Every structure is written in structure tokens, then in C-alpha cells.
Amino acid sequence: MKAIGIFRGFPGLGRVVAGLDILNQLQVSVKLEAIVYTYFQGYELSKSYNFDFRNIENRNDISSIGIIPVSKSGETIIDSIEEYNPDFVLIDGEPLLVTAIKLRFPKVNVVALLNPFDVENPHNNLSSQLFFKDCYSKADISIVHGLWKVVKPSSFKKSFHSINTFIRHDLDEIIPNINSNRIACILGGGTVNSSELFFENTIRISQQIIELANKQQKYYFDIYCGCETIYSRVIHLINGVSNIGIHRQIHNPAQLYNSTKAVIARGGRNTVSELLSLNLPSILFSTTCEVRGTEQQANITIAQNISPNIIGVTLSYDSNTIEEMFNKIITADASKVEWTSGNNKLFEILKTELPCM
DSSP, rough: EEEEEEOOOOSSSTTTHHHHHHHHHHHHHHHEEEEEEEHHHHHHHTTTSSEEEEEEOOOOGGGTTESSSSSSSHHHHHHHHHHOOOOOOEEESSSSHHHHHHHOTTTTTEEEOOOOHHHTTTOHHHHHHHHHHHTTTTTTEEEEOOOOOOOOTTTSSSSSEEEOOOOOOGGGGOOOTTTTOOOOOOOOSTTTTTOOOHHHHHHHHHHHHHHHHHHTTTTTEEEESHHHHHHHHTTTTTTTTTSEEEEEOOOOHHHHTTTEEEEEEEEEEHHHHHHHHOOOOOOEEEOOHHHHHHHHHHHHHHHHHHHEEEEEEEETTTTTHHHHHHHHHHSSSOOOOOOOOOOOHHHHHHHHHHHTO
16 A cells, blocks of 8 residues: 655644654554655654655745645645555645645545644634635545544535544553653744744743753753754753753654653643643643644643643743642642543544545
8 A cells, every 4th residue: 555645844743743653553554655745843753764755845835834736846746646646645734735636636535634723713814714624625534633523614525533633652652650850841843934933932931941940959851842943042041950951853752751750841732632641740831822822722721621630831920830830730649531542543534434445
């Protein structure tokens, strides 16, 4: 079986992680061969997987919502589909390419992985909402995975599913340790091609963590920057605080979560879902980055309703309040959390609805 994966590589890794893991598991179970197109931070992550990776190097071919189909890179992808003749195309975060591929190859099975906000986002401009929905509705199979369910819009005429978030299978091997003194601090998958506000808010989160570490000397804080640009700023903010480690590279789940007592992170869909699955005590930041900030806040609100071990904060909180929240999660009972990922459901959908499976 053959597939082509196309995953948006900015501003973080939310659009890349799930797609790569799905293809990786299919590679094992059904002998899948795949070509994968991604870029920016996505290409850095892809190096740890065994696929034929094609990096989109021309930044002029990438818009604020992904690859432009009418560009050299876009046309290269279209030509690749014609030559490779895949059994299906898996797309995450590339609405323009969903439309272009279905126009050029109406019989090719296109599977779109979607965030709930791709389908229903009341904080986005109405014209943008309608545009995204129209693009994604062209997919043969639409799988919305996240922390809440969405109703199938009338414009989606084909297969549509809303399930819990798909998370990396590596998490099955993770062993958190409440007796550890290690705190994993995850700033995200990078800020390549992001807004200045998104970048500066990431730096502000790191400053909050450094201030907290300075007050909580008995714990060791590992800060994962996700990209070189963030690392180069954060490394200069430590100011002699000794119980901090700064990491520039992208890390796998074992490196992030094994022997971890608690986590401080952004409120992104994937990270929040992983923390619920692992039942790790966590402080989650939501930022004020326009649409992305409202999505993070929605993720955090739902996570707090599911788990008493998760606390949401904002950048407006002072350092004393952050420390108070930290003390709460460190001393909280690790109550059982009733949340299950959408992994089994997703593969059930693919097995049932893709003819090649």
C-alpha cells in the first residue's frame, strides 16, 4: 500500500505529529510505503521516521494557511501524486491542497485530519470560517480529532467523524514518577513562521518558568524550546539559576515525560491530550495570540473539567500566583482520569472506509 502525507510545519508541530505517527503505525501493520511533504519544524521532526521525506524549501510557496497549490512546490506535489499513484493522501493543515488535489484527482482518496477549530471557530472571521470549511469538505474522509466533538456541517457531503485526539503511540511506554524532582517545561514545537506576538509570548512563558525555578530550588526544571530561535533567547534569561536545563532540539515523548513529576506547557491540543492520557499534574498556559489563544483556552477549560490535576493560567498571572498554582499540582492526589485517546477509533475508520485497507 502506498500513501502520500502532507503536513503543515508551522508554527509548531501539532499538524505533523499525528500524521507521521499514523503513517508509521500503518508502515508496520500493512507494509505501507509513503512519501511525506512537510517543512520548517516539521521537516526536523521527520528525520526520526523512516519515510521518503521531501522538504518544501521555498518560503515564497508557503502562505499563512499552508502550501500554495499554484506554486512550484505545490505543482511538484501534484506531479508527485500523478507519478506515485498513492492509494490515499493524508493531509493535515493544508486546506488549499485538499481542494487542488480533489480538482486534479477526483478519484484519489484524500483523508483530512482536522482540529475542531478547523470546522467550528466562532472567534474567526465568518468568511474565513466558510472558506476553511469549503476547502476541507472536499476530502473523502474528514477526521476531526480533539478535546471536544463537533457536529458535521451541511457542506461536508462525504465521510465525517469527530473523535478524541489521536496521540503518539510512544506514550504507551511512558512511566511518570510522582517521586521525581523533575519538571518538564514544554514551550511548543517551535515558532517558525509564527506571529511576533506568538514568539514573544513564548519568551514570556519561559521567563515565568525561570522565576518559578528560582523559587523552587528542590526541583529541576527541563525547558524544551522546540527551535533554535527560542533557545537562543531563553538561554540568556537564566541569570545564574542553577536548577534549569535548556534544550534546543525536538524531543520524543520518552525524553519529555519519563520520570517526570509534573509538566508546565502551552495549552495546545496535542500536548493537553497527552497529559490527560498520562494523568500528569500540569500547569497549562493560554496566550493572547488571537485565534490560537482562544483555542488554547478552550482546550484548557475542557482539560480542567476532566482532570483535577490540571490548572490553567495566563501570562497576566504574577510570579507569586504561578508559584501558588505550582504548589497545588505538586501536592495534589493523582486522581484517576477518565479520558481515552481516539487512536483505536481512527484506525477503525481507516480500516472500514479506505478501500485499500
